[in-house]
Amino acid sequence: MLLIDKLKRQDGLTPTDKQIADYILENITSIPSLGIEALSKKTYTSHSAVVRLSKKMGFDGYKQFRLALSETVYKDLHQLGKIDANFPFDSTDTISQISKKMADLSIEAIRKASEQLESQTLDTAASMLVKADKIFLFAQGDSQIRARSFQNKMVKINRFLLIAEEYADQAWNAANLSKSDCAVFITYGAKIPQYDRYIKYFSKEGIPTILLTGNPTSSLLKLADLSIVATQDEYDFLKVGTFSSQVAFEYILDTLFSVIYAKEYEQNLVNLKQKYDLIEKGQLSEFSNLDN
Incomplete structure (x- = not known):
């Protein structure tokens, strides 16, 4: 913090x-x-x-x-002009002023998140995810959008993550996790009751857990194996939108993906070229003649 x-x-x-x-x-x-x-x-x-x-x-x-x-x-x-994270613009602002304020807000959110990140914590989180057989992402609302973005990037390096709460199957997914898997919770407020139950269960069963949150006082911090906390000047409810928190989460997850990518950089580059050739020029290309 x-x-x-x-x-x-x-x-x-x-x-x-x-x-x-x-x-x-x-x-x-x-x-x-x-x-x-x-x-x-x-x-x-x-x-x-x-x-x-x-x-x-x-x-x-x-x-x-x-x-x-x-x-x-x-x-x-x-720093740039201070922007209210909850009400970054008002009715008197022009379109260009709104555009500038939103840019400043995004930059400030990333700067603040960057100052709170610790290299050792990111490295440990990356190692936990690389080691895991399956990775389950627990996230709701706007945070689930960030989770899906992270999921999309990880596919590029042959890591297939599951959105645990998709189709309301979170309880079944939680029951199916094993010690060789990893559960990642993405929640800015970290006040979701079922998450408390899930993490307590995972802790009892020895299932690794990672928590990404903006709440430094959440009870989940004491339960998760590893916590990444990035606070922003954002209220729980009284705000135009979840701008700062989600910009910060996107930045942190992008950084975590980059750390994971860098651990096997050369291998990932080779894999990237092979997949690119297959999709753009090979049998998976829309221009390929599969009958030949």
Whole structure:
């Protein structure tokens, strides 16, 4: 989770911690120039309280914490115009303005997702999928569209993924998974009750699970074998559309596919050429004469 998101969510923080966090968020651009003594005075707290908050945010001390905040401020000052992820345009915007805002929103969503990705997590996820005999994708609504896009790409490298919830057969598909398979859950809110049951069952049976979500507080995080979390500034319901979350999911799944592809890059290129020749020039070509 990004540092600013941690400060906003304030999970596990004491009232004193929240007091310091609130001040930092309200005065974010001035924090890079504030030493620990100045910050403690302005928040009416102690040096130890500031250090304690820094450690809860994942840093060794305030100096490291302040440096991370400085980098955040720098990025914010040099990023594209900030667009509301929930209502990125309004009735007064021209078509060209809407077009520009949607482009900026997509770029910002990918940038934010990229900052939250960890190389080791992606490598582990790729290895789990390469190793699996069968891969079942659990996803609903807009997330299922992203799942189908991922499924389509994986076909190109001879990996056939199954949409578990197609034809409402998710329970049967869940019952048929084995330890040699892998279940991938794609859900931004991660608040789907049956997913909790499925992952608990898979955990009990030793069936590998991967969770892609935008909810860093979901109970599913503790159940899945591997979690990829990418938060966005997007509400659960009050929004024009699921723009940021789905752009981010598409980017992450594209990246995961690329990592998998790169693991056997030369072999995949050879396979690509063979299949291309077969489809475009060989017996599978629409111009081929199958009677000969």
